[in-house]
Amino acid sequence: KAGVTQTPRYLIKTRGQQVTLSCSPISGHRSVSWYQQTPGQGLQFLFEYFSETQRNKGNFPGRFSGRQFSNSRSEMNVSTLELGDSALYLCASSLSPGQPPYNEQFFGPGTRLTVL
């Protein structure tokens, strides 16, 4: 079974631009979560989608948004990029948002975003 795939793997943008990252979950997984990973901060939760609906949202500004499609694929968008947005953005999929092990998260390799 193929794992979680994220595209692109690397991205370089300049301040003020906007970016869209894509995540394809494991086949059959319907829940997708996004995280920002930076040195020293660990993984910070961005948002979670299930059945095309945002169920949870982390403490990030409105510049960060996401959506999920009917095939469970998800995208996240960051508008008006800032230098501090440079990070590894990880997507994780799970079967559903239920109790373990159904909500066990499987991570993709991430998209490395660099903002210049």
Add this chain to the structure above:
Amino acid sequence: QQQVKQSPQSLIVQKGGISIINCAYENTAFDYFPWYQQFPGKGPALLIAIRPDVSEKKEGRFTISFNKSAKQFSLHIMDSQPGDSATYFCAATHSNQFYFGTGTSLTVIP
């Protein structure tokens, strides 16, 4: 505010030694405590997990010790190997929201 506090930030262990990573939490609503292992260029992968009604769980060389009253849990890696060199994250979850520690970079010296 960091919901899960993890220490140490980095750890160097000799091959064959025991690696110990500690985590602490405050929210008693957490009901599942997984540990993840991350190699460079890869996403985190689930290593082992425990529920709060169990005090210890062992899988091969990896053991989680859980102290509910102290709100602490730890990962023990027995007979550490160079291939265990990676970053380890503890996490705690409730309502399907995951909170991660800041990570421990483990280096096992041959």
